[in-house]
Amino acid sequence: MERLSLVFSFTIALFQILQTVTVVTAQSPAPAPAGPTNITAILEKAGQYTTFIRLLKSTAVADQINSQLNNTNNGMxxxxxxxxxxxxxKSGTLNSLTDQEKISLIQFHVISSYIPLSQFQTATNPLRTQAGDVSNYAxxxxxxxxxxxxxxxxxxDNATIANTIYTDGQLVVYQIDKVLLPLSIFGPHPPAPAPAPSKPKKASRSSASPSSDDASSALYVKVHALESFAVAAAAIAAFWL
Structure with a gap:
């Protein structure tokens, strides 16, 4: 009877140990498999970004983003x-763009740094996107x-952040309610610079000074007039003598 009691007690103790091990195991799930960040996969999982995904792929901006995230410590x-x-x-807007304009349009939606939502309150304008130049008309x-x-x-146009789709401390993806349309592509062209004032034309030599032929003619006229005056004076003198 005593042996039976010991066996029963051992069985109860073993059961409690196994139960404890089971609970500990359930509270420690296996880590998710690690893999490179893929921006299009993130957007595909979120849904409703088919056009943006297509443009990211066709312009190769998606490859650029993935490369930066997986090969550097830079945020985005x-x-x-x-x-x-x-x-x-407007209908036909995207089809009217050149390949380079499509690249610039998508790059205009990317900033090469990680900006949490709270940091926009202290951000310095204008924000520099991967499209580059932040000056007027750019x-x-x-x-x-x-x-x-x-x-x-x-x-x-104006856009508002509607939701945070994804964030991991290096990459943050925000849903916005409008396509960001840059001035460089969709805005008016900068005014043409004013023409430089024209310089006054210099008088040509022919109009500013007489030619050698004209000077010779004028000298001949003067000499001939003096000769005629001398002949007339001589004739008058002879008459009075």
Whole structure:
């Protein structure tokens, strides 16, 4: 009877140990498999970014983003317009762009640094995107905030951050409600510089001074007149004598 009691106690203790091990194992899930960051995969998972994904791929900007994220420690901020945002553009807008303009358009939605939502409140305008030049008539992008709302203006249209799609401390992707249209592509051309004042023309030698032929003719006239005057004077003198 005593042996049976010991076996029963051992069985209970073993059961409790196994139960504890099971609980610890369940609370420690296996880490997710690591893999390179892929911006188009992030957008595909989020949905409603078909047009933006197509442009990222056709312009090779997606490859550039993935390369920077996976091969450097540099951060990146991406503004992703939804399919509805592209649908609201004037018909034929994208088809009217050259290949280089499409590249610049997509680069205008990328900043080569990681900007959390709260940092837009202290950001310096204009923001420099991968499109480059931020001067007037080029690619200026200005940001303003009102409470938790973040707004952008390009000089052509205005957009607002609607949602944070993805963030990992190096990459942040924001959903925006409009396509950012840069001045360089969609705006008026800068005014042409004023023409330089014309210089007064110098008088030609022919009009400023007489030619040698004219001078010779004038000298002949003078000599002939003096000879005629002398002949006339001599005739008068002879008459009075």
């Amino acid at each position: 901020t991406l503004f992703a317009p939804t399919d509805n945002s592209f649908s609201s553009l 690619f200026p992008l200005n940001v303003s905030t009102a409470g938790n709302q973040v707004n952008f203006t390009t000089g052509i």
